[in-house]
Amino acid sequence: MSFKLLAILLMGVFVMASCSEDDEDDNNVDPVESNTIVDVASSDDDFSILVEALIQTGLDDALANENASYTVFAPTNAAFASLLTELGVESLEDIPSETLSAVLLYHVLDGEATSSAVTTGYYSTLSAGPAEGYTLSMYIDMEETEINSRASIVDTDIMADNGVIHVIDKVVLPLSITGHAVANEGFSSLAAAVTKADLAGTLDSDEVTFTVFAPVNAAFDELFSNLGVTLDDLSAEDLSPILLYHVVDAFVPAAEVVSGYVPTLSQGQEQSLSLQISAGDGVMLNGSSNVVVTDVVATNGIIHAIDEVVLPPTVVDLALDNSDFSHLVEAIVKAELVETLNGEGPFTVFAPTDAAFEALFDALGVSGVDEIDVATLTDVLLAHVVSGNVVSGDLSNGTVPTLNSEKSLDINVDNGVVIDGEINVVLADVQGTNGVVHVIDRVIVP
Known part of the structure; x- marks a missing residue:
C-alpha cells in the first residue's frame, strides 16, 4: 500500500469519527425548560388544588400556551378548602365542570399585568358573560389590595414565560348586579337602598338580564340633600319606583347605546316609565345625569355608573x-x-x-x-x-x-x-x- 493511499484511509476514519461524535453531542442537547403559568403552579405545593381544578376542566392546556399572555389571580389550597366548605361539598368533583370552568376563568385576565400596572377599577376576565362577546367583570381595589371585596391579594408578580401570577387567599366568584353593588364601596348607598327596597333578589336573579344605570354614592348624597331626607326617612314604597327607574329589561352595552327613550322597570299609569338617553361625546340621562363608568358585566346584566339619581318624571x-x-x-x-x-x-x-x-x-x-x-x-x-x-x-x-x-x-x-x-x-x-x-x-x- 502506498503512503498516499494510507493517508486517504486514515483521513476517512477521522472524518467518520468526528461525525459520530457530533451526532452524539446533538442527541445529548438538554431541552429548553418550560416555565408557563401551569408549570409555575405545578412546582408549588400550595397550588395543588388549583392545578387539579385546571386539569379537571381541561384549562391546563390553555394556561400552558407559550404563545399567549395572561394574568392569573391564583387561589391557594386554603382558599379552595374554604370554598368547598362554603359550597357544602366534599371535593372539586362535586362541582359541575362548566361551573368550575367559569369560576377558574374568572381569575384570569387577558395579557400580562404586573402589580405596578394594576390600578383600582374594573377588569374584564376570561369568564363568559350573559351576552356574546362580553366577559364578566371583577373589581380590584388596590388601596385595600382586594378583589370584589372578598379575596385579599397576598403575593404578587410571580413571573412565568406566558404571564404573571398574583396569589389570593379566597376563590372569587362571578358577581350578579346586586353582588357588584355590594362589592364596590362606591355603590354602598345604592346597595343599602336596594336592600331597603327589597329589590336585592330581583337584581340578583339569573333568570333575567338587566341594564342598570347605577348612581354612585355622591349622587345619592345630592338627592338626599335636595330632598332634605336621609335613607332612613324613606320607605321601601318611596325607594322602589326610583330604583326601578334606573333599570332596563335588556342587555345594553355602551357600544349599543343610542339616543332616544327606553322603557324602564318603573311603572306609571300601568305602563313602563320612559328614560331619555342622549348619546354624543358622552351619555346623558334625562338631560342631566352623566354616565361615568361603562360596561361592568355581571352574571345577569350590565352596569353603567351615573353621577346623578334620575327620578320618575311627570x-x-x-x-x-x-x-x-x-x-x-x-x-x-x-x-x-x-x-x-x-x-x-x-x-x-x-x-x-x-x-x-x-x-x-x-x-x-x-x-x-x-x-x-x-x-x-x-x-x-x-x-x-x-x-x-x-x-x-x-x-x-x-x-x-x-x-x-x-x-x-x-x-x-x-x-x-x-x-x-x-x-x-x-x-x-x-x-x-x-x-x-x-x-x-x-x-x-x-
Whole structure:
C-alpha cells in the first residue's frame, strides 16, 4: 500500500469519527425548560388544588400556551378548602365542570399585568358573560389590595414565560348586579337602598338580564340633600319606583347605546316609565345625569355608573328634560300650567318640538313665546292635552275632546297617527308618572 493511499484511509476514519461524535453531542442537547403559568403552579405545593381544578376542566392546556399572555389571580389550597366548605361539598368533583370552568376563568385576565400596572377599577376576565362577546367583570381595589371585596391579594408578580401570577387567599366568584353593588364601596348607598327596597333578589336573579344605570354614592348624597331626607326617612314604597327607574329589561352595552327613550322597570299609569338617553361625546340621562363608568358585566346584566339619581318624571318633567322642547317649556311656564300638568292627571300630551314652534312663530310673524299673550298661549297649549293616559295602541279614528273645551282633535291612525289631517305624531308613548307624551311636528292651533 502506498503512503498516499494510507493517508486517504486514515483521513476517512477521522472524518467518520468526528461525525459520530457530533451526532452524539446533538442527541445529548438538554431541552429548553418550560416555565408557563401551569408549570409555575405545578412546582408549588400550595397550588395543588388549583392545578387539579385546571386539569379537571381541561384549562391546563390553555394556561400552558407559550404563545399567549395572561394574568392569573391564583387561589391557594386554603382558599379552595374554604370554598368547598362554603359550597357544602366534599371535593372539586362535586362541582359541575362548566361551573368550575367559569369560576377558574374568572381569575384570569387577558395579557400580562404586573402589580405596578394594576390600578383600582374594573377588569374584564376570561369568564363568559350573559351576552356574546362580553366577559364578566371583577373589581380590584388596590388601596385595600382586594378583589370584589372578598379575596385579599397576598403575593404578587410571580413571573412565568406566558404571564404573571398574583396569589389570593379566597376563590372569587362571578358577581350578579346586586353582588357588584355590594362589592364596590362606591355603590354602598345604592346597595343599602336596594336592600331597603327589597329589590336585592330581583337584581340578583339569573333568570333575567338587566341594564342598570347605577348612581354612585355622591349622587345619592345630592338627592338626599335636595330632598332634605336621609335613607332612613324613606320607605321601601318611596325607594322602589326610583330604583326601578334606573333599570332596563335588556342587555345594553355602551357600544349599543343610542339616543332616544327606553322603557324602564318603573311603572306609571300601568305602563313602563320612559328614560331619555342622549348619546354624543358622552351619555346623558334625562338631560342631566352623566354616565361615568361603562360596561361592568355581571352574571345577569350590565352596569353603567351615573353621577346623578334620575327620578320618575311627570309629563312636565319629560318636557323639561328634553332640550328639543325648550319652546314648549317656556310656553307652559308663561301660561302658568306647570302646576296643572304636574297634577295627578292622567294626561295625554301631544308635544310640539322646537321646530314646530318655530314654524308657528314664522306664521304669526313673532320672534318667540314672549310675543304671544297668555290667554292665546293657554288656549293653544290646552288644545294639546287630552284627559286620560291614552297610549298609541289605544288611539283610533275619530274625534277626542281636549282640555280646551272649544277644540277637539280629529285623529286618524290609518297610516301612522295624524291629527287634524296634517299634524304627524313622530314619536309615541313617552310615558310619565301622570300621563303619556306623543311628539308632534306642528303646533295645534284652535
